[in-house]
Structures are given as C-alpha cells and as structure tokens.
Amino acid sequence: MTLQESLSQHIKQAFVTLYNTPLETVEFQATRKDFEGDITVVTFSMLRTIKMNPAQLGEELGAYLSEHVDEVVRYNVVKGFLNLVLSDAYFMTFFQTVCANPTFGFVSPSDDQAVMVEYSSPNTNKPLHLGHVRNNLLGYSVSEILKASGKKVYKTQIINDRGIHICKSMLAWQRYGNNETPESTGLKGDKLVGNYYVKFDQVYKEEIKELEAKGLSTEEAKAQAPILLEAQDMLLKWEAGDAAVVSLWEQMNAWVYAGFEVTYKALGVNFDSYYYESQTYLLGKSFIQEGLQKGVFIKKEDGSVWCDLTSDGLDEKIVLRADGTAVYMTQDIGTAIQRLKDFPDVGGMVYTVGNEQDYHFKVLFLILKKLGFDWAKNLTHLSYGMVDLPSGKMKSREGTVVDADDLIVEMASTAKEISQELGKLEGYSELEKAETYTTIGLGALKYFILKVDPKKRILFDPQASVDFQGNTGPFIQYTYARIQAILRKSPVETKDEPLLEYALHDKEKSLLKQLQLFPEVIQQAASNYSPALVANYAYDLVKEFNSFYQNVSILGADSTSEIRFRVQLSQAVATTIKNAFSLLGIQVPERM
C-alpha cells in the first residue's frame, strides 16, 4: 500500500471518529516549493461533506495524522491546504526500493486486454517527411508508455499501397525511367519512386498548359491531360489484375518498403505487424450488408449506402458507392474488425493520425458503436497538429518538404559541430563517435517534437534547428553522461545495500521527491497519451539534480556514508533519466 492510500484511509477513519461522517475521496497534491511539507491534502473539497471552516478542519486532520501515522512528523495549514512533512526514514525506505528496482516505475503487463497502436501509415509514392516524423515519434512513444503502464501493446501500420498516386509514379517511371533501379542509381528506393512522382506532376502541368493554349478551361485541361488519363487507365488495369501492371506495382512498392525500413531503423521505430490497403480495401463491404439489416445504414435510390448521423449532430456519411465499390470509411470499418479477428486479445485501438482527419475518426468510431461492437468504446484517435515551417506549409510538389532522412543526417552533423570542441570522446573510434553524434542529434529532434502537446501545431525552423541548451534532449543526455563520469570515478561500490539511517540534506530530499513522482507520471502519460508529460518530467528531474550537484559535493563529501548515498542517489537519477528517455525512444550516451 502506498503512503497516499494509507493516508487516505486514515483521513476517512478520522472523519468517522471525529465527525461521525463518511468521506468519499481524499484529494492529494505535491506541496508547492514555497511551503514547508512533502505532500498536501486539499480540505476545500471536503467541505461538501461537512460544513466547517477549512483551516480548522486542516488543523484537526493534521493533529490526527501526526498522532496516528508514523511517517508524518509535522504539519502546517494554509487556508484549505494541509501540508504534511514526512520523515527521513520514509524517504530512505523509498530509496531502497528504487535502488533494488532498475525499472522503477514500470508496471509489468497484466495479461488482460491488449492495445493496438497504429502509426506511420504512409503512402508508397514518396519518401517520409517531417510530418511523418512527428507521427512516428508520437506513435512509438505512446506505445512504449502504454507498455510501461502495464498494457500489452501491438504496434501496427496500414500502408497505403494502392491508388492513383502510386500509378502516377509507376507511369512516369515506365515512360522516363530507362530501367533505373535503386541499385543502378544508388538511391534509396522511396527516393527513386518519389522522384518519378514529381516527374509525373511536371509533365502533367505542361500538358495542362498546352491544352489551355488550345482554348480549354483549366478544369477541362486538368481532367483531360493525356498522362492523367493514362494513369487512371493504369489503376483500372491494376484493379482488374493485369499481370504487367501488377508486377510493376509489386516491384516499385518493394523498393519503397526497403527505403522505408532504412528510415524507420534510423528513427528507431518498429512494428509488430503490417496491414496493406491492397488487401483490406474490399474488407468492409460485407458489414455494410449487415448494417443495412440492423437499420444502421440506409440505401438510397441510386443504390449508394449511407449512415445518417444527423441525430448525433453530424452529417450523413456515404459508406458504399452507387456502383457498389468501397470508400475510405468502408475499408476502415473492415480493417478495424479484421484486426480484432487477427488479434483476439485486443480490447482497444489507438490511431495516430493528423488532426485533419478528426472528423473521419469521429464518424468511424460512431459507426462502429452503432454496429454494436463493444470494443468500439475503446478507440482513440491520437490526433496531432501539423508541423509548419517558417516559410509556411510543407508542400511536396513545391519542394518545401523536409525529408526525414536528410533531417536525421543534418541533426547529427549539428551535434558533431557542437560536441567536437568539447573533446570528451577521446579514445572513441570514428564509428563510436559517429554513433554518439547521431544519438545526440536524434535526441534533440525527438525531444523537441515530443515535449509539445500533440494537439498543438509545431513551428519547426530547420535553419535555427534545435537548441542544445535549456529544456532540450541533449541537455538531459549531457546530465546523464556527467553522472556516468561520476560513477566511473566513484571509490564506492554502488551495488552495496543502500543505507537506511541517514540525515537527509534538503537537496537530497527534493531529489527523492522528484524520483517518487515517476510511476505516477507514467500512468498519467498513458491515460492521456502524452509523451510530453514524460519529457517535462525528465527535465524537472535533471534540474533538481543540477541543483543538488551544485550544493553538495558528491565524491568529496565528508564521510564515506555520505559519498555512498550520494553516488547511489546519482545512479538512481541516471537510471530514471534513461528509463524516461526510453519511453520517448531516445537513447542516452555514456560520454558526449
């Protein structure tokens, strides 16, 4: 039982004893720095149960608690806040548990229901860009956080591998590609295919101009450009299973997948399963029939099928075209159901998709509920804002996108520039140095993106790039590396049993209090799908450590028991930084 639970019980007991009234819940919060105390009971909310002066109530509860609970040594009351001071012994006992558990704060999975997290989900006609980077980092981090909070997690993605956009790349390659391959050009497969997507667009634009010169309107020109017609024809052939088209499609997609894998590896993300739209785009149709029978859907005169959501404050939404073909919504319905068949222990899903699809997912979840799936209540759209550049929106056709691979390389070289002067990597091989620079560069990028609330849009300045000071990934990594240096020089064995009796210095106590928050942070981050909470926690911990570092001498302390405690405490901080960063997918270097 945690101290909070125990305090809560005592307070409820106090209510019965003192006032003969039962109390529902007790509200705790960490005591603000400006007041003395370690934990605070909010008495305001209790006034609903019992009519009395909040300060007097605080006094009486404080007196009761310090008498009945060993850990409470003092208390003070400010308005409706009862601040409790806890004993050193309590903190030292806590410290022992931290030292004994290298994954303190992580909850091992209970084997009830799993969560499926979908993220990335790219189109296969162009390389990944900065927007995908945010998606990948968020999806991966949320998965890790959910795992740490005790959930079983399946990471997946749905690859948009069919459609007119792929045909455009295929057509341009067929016409202008001269049998180029990733091997012959040395290009990553996704880059090669992306280049032909751009090529298509160039030719398309020229053709539109020509048609306009012949007197056609812009609308007509756009619809009648020969290269577009040819691409549309190619899509029809693909759908008909034309052998030549399908084989070209397989070939080019294979190049793209190989390219994506390289990027995913560089980003440090991974997946447990893959879904392909070419295999799922027909899936939902059978459920439309079922929905019609249940009265969830209605058929119009032209044969198209709709879901009327006006009573829920939304519009009517089409789920099947008049010609009987599926739309986006249809396949998402089918895919969701399919996933639960494939993974029977899944009880909920998280879709990591940009906020421009907020409406789509609102509708999707509602339809699945109406179809009667009980898991539909456990669906979450992890919606995130766009990544903007100072120059404005990213447009792939205008060449203003920030390519994911380029970005990673750029971040590493910035890290190199900064770290080289510092020269603590002596004795490292060139390879090890390069790895360290990549770790720092990626750390900067990931932290920069993840520390912001997903809902908010990010302004990313590639020129000014990412700061290495203040609330940044490298600053936290740097603190970790500094602690490692201390541990290397330490004369004491950190594996020794932690002390139990020790008079805590203020700064030591603050650090312990900060460590204590970690399990709660994980749970909260999991229920809010918010890596930002973890990021900001790590930074607070580092600040607390620096303050400790400045105020006490670790290796030069007076007594060996002091050295031993402080070294062990430093190690616990380092471990927690490492664990917190692992939830963000960020590595920590031993030196930097």
Place this chain on the structure above:
RNA sequence: GGCCCAGUAGUUCAACUGGAUAGAAUAUCAGAUUUCGGCUCUGACGGUUGGGGGUUCGAAUCCCUUCUGGGUCACCA
C-alpha cells in the same frame, strides 16, 4: 456559413485536468563557482492567460459571447 482544434512573459513551452502568489527555458542584465565534466548555480527584468460577461470558497482550465489563426465539411485516401 456549420462543426472541430489552438490562442498563456519578446520567443519556445508548462501548469498534476477546478486549487495556493500562473511556472521553466531562451534572450537581456547582475552576481556565485573555476570543480566530479565543458553548457553548473543564485538573482533581476518580463503577464489584464486574445477581449467581454457568467458559474463558486477558488477559473488559464467549465458555460455564454466575441476576435484571430488553422483544420474540416469529396461517391480522394
């Protein structure tokens, strides 16, 4: 136009989901330290939480209204 999201120090972000005097970083200025590792630490300056109303012991947070920016309202995905 309907619906959704965001708006907080000059700038980038917080604020435990309704709690104490709205906090950090950065930038600027002033100091401490010169070392266990250099980018450490302590101050100062900086705010009508876009504006206006309301709800209550208490509001950046909830409600109404209004302004600004973005998204979305496809038989595209």
